[in-house]
Amino acid sequence: xxxxxxxxxxxxxxxxxxxxxxxxxxxxxxxxxxxxxxxxxxxxxxxxxxxxxxxxxxxxxxxxxxxxxxxxxxxxxxxxxxxxxxxxxxxxxxxxxxxxxxxxxxxxxxxxxxxxxxxxxxxxxxxxxxxxxxxxxxxxxxxxxxxxxxxxxxxxxxxxxxxxxxxxxxxxxxxxxxxxxxxxxxxxxxxxxxxxxxxxxxxxxxxxxxxxxxxxxxxxxxxxxxxxxxxxxxxxxxxxxxxxxxxx
Amino acid sequence: xxxxxxxxxxxxxxxxxxxxxxxxxxxxxxxxxxxxxxxxxxxxxxxxxxxxxxxxxxxxxxxxxxxxxxxxxxxxxxxxxxxxxxxxxxxxxxxxxxxxxxxxxxxxxxxxxxxxxxxxxxxxxxxxxxxxxxxxxxxxxxxxxxxxxxxxxxxxxxxxxxxxxxxxxxxxxxxxxxxxxxxxxxxxxxxxxxxxxxxxxxxxxxxxxxxxxxxxxxxxxxxxx
Amino acid sequence: xxxxxxxxxxxxxxxxxxxxxxxxxxxxxxxxxxxxxxxxxxxxxxxxxxxxxxxxxxxxxxxxxxxxxxxxxxxxxxxxxxxxxxxxxxxxxxxxxxxxxxxxxxxxxxxxxxxxxxxxxxxxxxxxxxxxxxxxxxxxxxxxxxxxxxxxxxxxxxxxxxxxxxxxxxxxxxxxxxxxxxxxxxxxxxxxxxxxxxxxxxxxxxxxxxxxxxxxxxxxxxxxxxxxxxxxxxxxxxxxxxxxxxxxxxxxxxxxxxxxxxxxxxxxxxxxxxxxxxxxxxxxxxxxxxxxxxxxxxxxxxxxxxxxxxxxxxxxxxxxxxxxxxxxxxx
Numbered sequence: 001x002x003x004x005x006x007x008x009x010x011x012x013x014x015x016x017x018x019x020x021x022x023x024x025x026x027x028x029x030x031x032x033x034x035x036x037x038x039x040x041x042x043x044x045x046x047x048x049x050x051x052x053x054x055x056x057x058x059x060x061x062x063x064x065x066x067x068x069x070x071x072x073x074x075x076x077x078x079x080x081x082x083x084x085x086x087x088x089x090x091x092x093x094x095x096x097x098x099x100x101x102x103x104x105x106x107x108x109x110x111x112x113x114x115x116x117x118x119x120x121x122x123x124x125x126x127x128x129x130x131x132x133x134x135x136x137x138x139x140x141x142x143x144x145x146x147x148x149x150x151x152x153x154x155x156x157x158x159x160x161x162x163x164x165x166x167x168x169x170x171x172x173x174x175x176x177x178x179x180x181x182x183x184x185x186x187x188x189x190x191x192x193x194x195x196x197x198x199x200x201x202x203x204x205x206x207x208x209x210x211x212x213x214x215x216x217x218x219x220x221x222x223x224x225x226x227x228x229x230x231x232x233x234x235x236x237x238x239x240x241x242x243x244x245x246x247x248x
Numbered sequence: 249x250x251x252x253x254x255x256x257x258x259x260x261x262x263x264x265x266x267x268x269x270x271x272x273x274x275x276x277x278x279x280x281x282x283x284x285x286x287x288x289x290x291x292x293x294x295x296x297x298x299x300x301x302x303x304x305x306x307x308x309x310x311x312x313x314x315x316x317x318x319x320x321x322x323x324x325x326x327x328x329x330x331x332x333x334x335x336x337x338x339x340x341x342x343x344x345x346x347x348x349x350x351x352x353x354x355x356x357x358x359x360x361x362x363x364x365x366x367x368x369x370x371x372x373x374x375x376x377x378x379x380x381x382x383x384x385x386x387x388x389x390x391x392x393x394x395x396x397x398x399x400x401x402x403x404x405x406x407x408x409x410x411x412x413x414x415x416x417x418x419x420x421x422x423x424x425x426x427x428x429x430x431x432x433x434x435x436x437x438x439x440x441x442x443x444x445x446x447x448x449x450x451x452x453x454x455x456x457x458x459x460x461x462x463x464x465x466x467x468x469x470x471x472x473x
Numbered sequence: 474x475x476x477x478x479x480x481x482x483x484x485x486x487x488x489x490x491x492x493x494x495x496x497x498x499x500x501x502x503x504x505x506x507x508x509x510x511x512x513x514x515x516x517x518x519x520x521x522x523x524x525x526x527x528x529x530x531x532x533x534x535x536x537x538x539x540x541x542x543x544x545x546x547x548x549x550x551x552x553x554x555x556x557x558x559x560x561x562x563x564x565x566x567x568x569x570x571x572x573x574x575x576x577x578x579x580x581x582x583x584x585x586x587x588x589x590x591x592x593x594x595x596x597x598x599x600x601x602x603x604x605x606x607x608x609x610x611x612x613x614x615x616x617x618x619x620x621x622x623x624x625x626x627x628x629x630x631x632x633x634x635x636x637x638x639x640x641x642x643x644x645x646x647x648x649x650x651x652x653x654x655x656x657x658x659x660x661x662x663x664x665x666x667x668x669x670x671x672x673x674x675x676x677x678x679x680x681x682x683x684x685x686x687x688x689x690x691x692x693x694x695x696x697x698x699x700x701x702x703x704x705x706x707x708x709x710x711x712x713x714x715x716x717x718x719x720x721x722x723x724x725x726x727x728x729x730x731x732x733x734x735x736x737x738x739x740x741x742x743x744x745x746x747x748x749x750x751x752x753x754x755x756x757x758x759x760x761x762x763x764x765x766x767x768x769x770x771x772x773x774x775x776x777x778x779x780x781x782x783x784x785x786x787x788x789x790x791x792x793x794x795x796x797x798x799x800x801x802x803x804x
Contacts, residue, residue, distance in 0.1 A: 231321060
């Protein structure tokens with residue numbers, strides 16, 4: 001379970017996230033929607049501390065994963081990122097073979113037993129619904145795959161180190177509709193074993209795949225509600241104006 | 249106004265047109281029934297086709313809107329309720345037509361006028377007409393405060409209907425020869441009562457659209473478990 | 474030569490910029506006059522004007538770039554024409570004789586390669602690691618800006634100053650004497666900025682998505698650099714290195730006081746030996762040999778060998794980059 005309490009986040013003087021408190025249940029899909037620059041991606045990156053990489057940022061409040069504040073001093077960021085996987089907007093496979101891409105997370109985390117790596121790679125590729133397509137060309141470069149396949153490879157790569165949470169930052173925005181629907185199908189399947197948080201610009205996508213939806217605007221969490229409720233009868237007028245396209 | 253809103257507005261406009269047509273059908277049905285005006289009744293019958301055409305048109309326009317614009321939230325609720333409203337309006341149109349057919353058949357004039365008056369058929373006509381007019385106002389103004397008033401008129405209709413049953417059965421016991429005619433008259437009353445029900449359905453749809461509340465069958469608020 | 478110009482526009486670019494500005498100013502004035510004259514066919518005129526302007530401008534640019542190529546060919550042709558006569562197997566494999574008016578240049582070739590190897594052994598690891606530090610670890614604080622400015626300054630110090638510094642530090646203070654190690658270290662210092670710069674640029678060119686992707690999988694920064702970023706950047710780093718080699722093989726001033734022997738017709742036996750080197754040998758036989766006129770053909774021959782070495786290095790850089798560029802993707 002992910003829980004945030006009064007999160008405030010600043011890029012320098014810019015107040016990017018304002019007092020955000022919410023809870024995400026285990027084995028659910030939570031979608032964040034909102035206009036560009038509303039802070040939804042920033043919020044997503046809090047959960048695996050990717051924002052740490054950006055200079056001159058400041059955070060107040062608590063971000064708890066399974067009851068532990070991940071911003072405490074005792075938390076190892078590497079360990080956290082093993083537990084909280086991430087998939088990015090643009091497919092970003094490494095310039096390595098398909099096999100090595102998936103094995104990478106295991107190798108950097110100290111796994112060296114070949115048989116285990118091979119088994120894990122296959123499991124992850126299967127889980128990412130890519131195994132059948134690539135099983136005969138594992139030694140080929142990952143760049144030979146199509147965009148949608150590359151993105152599924154990135155998902156497999158994230159799954160290989162057995163995270164419990166999967167963060168997805170607009171995972172389908174660079175893909176064609178067929179690849180998009182494959183990714184969506186995958187998210188639906190992965191929900192059984194992972195807690196998924198996804199940022200998307202595509203509201204229909206949020207509606208299709210998520211259990212709960214959060215609407216962000218200007219750094220505030222305007223509304224966080226069941227997806228069904230959100231798309232049939234949102235509580236806030238701002239939400240309604242945004243999702244019906246009457247924004248502004 | 250965004251172009252998607254304009255499309256939606258056009259859809260609403262169509263339903264308004266249909267609404268006006270059905271309302272005039274209903275008013276004419278009242279006139280023709282009370283005055284036994286066969287000419288007017290024929291006019292109603294011939295204009296029924298236009299009501300049907302409206303329904304088909306609105307149906308397909310709503311389908312298109314959903315397919316092309318994927319409406320959500322308030323827009324989705326509006327389109328859904330417009331579909332249902334148009335179906336209901338078409339039903340009301342059918343009832344107006346069947347009342348007109350009864351006038352055209354002109355095969356039962358024997359029932360005494362005082363009985364007709366006692367049955368308060370004119371009042372029933374007036375009540376459903378006002379219900380339909382008021383619900384139109386609700387949709388236009390998106391103000392659901394008067395919806396309660398319209399619903400209570402439906403109860404009034406029910407009372408009149410049950411009352412008419414007693415009056416008619418007493419009357420027919422005394423005049424067994426008029427039993428066919430009495431049944432036909434009762435059917436008209438029954439139809440008026442149904443129109444009242446449909447009108448309150450329409451109001452429920454509008455409340456669904458505006459307030460996202462489901463009033464039907466006990467009711468709930470949308471999205472709540 | 475051309476390559477170097479492209480990488481280091483330094484002096485040329487302000488002049489070129491002014492030139493270009495003036496040129497466009499001229500075009501604009503001309504355009505204005507034309508516009509007044511033919512106000513009626515305003516649109517057509519404007520359209521034609523634009524096309525003509527563009528033609529003139531690009532024609533001019535093309536001529537300039539062809540000029541550069543022309544000069545290169547002229548130099549090459551000149552050297553080849555004068556030097557090809559003395560090139561022979563013997564010339565390449567024997568030591569100079571008769572007061573450097575006869576014999577070959579073998580010791581100088583060997584010396585040059587010794588210096589190349591020595592300077593790279595020193596400068597490549599140091600430059601690579603500094604480049605990685607600057608690009609991957611240092612962030613964007615004032616320290617890093619300072620380091621960057623200083624690196625650039627180091628790069629713009631005249632090579633003769635490096636020579637003097639190398640003599641003071643390595644030859645005298647460290648007591649290496651005139652030796653391969655003193656010369657290599659001096660040359661290494663000279664190319665260090667170049668290697669740091671190219672490493673930094675090569676790393677900068679790697680998309681950040683590789684880094685975030687790796688870090689998000691729980692990799693450390695060091696793992697990210699060594700396993701993902703460096704392999705991709707390697708071809709470009711190699712290119713920078715080989716360009717540095719070209720530079721080393723051609724420099725005269727830094728070796729003047731630190732390693733180069735005037736005349737030493739034997740091969741070095743260790744890193745503390747003096748050696749001859751091609752550029753210095755060329756300088757010597759062209760300016761202060763025993764018989765300058767008699768050794769002129771040898772001078773051209775030496776120049777030709779030197780140029781061929783540098784060109785071969787550049788060619789190697791291109792080939793290596795292509796090769797690694799392909800390999801890295803598959804890996």
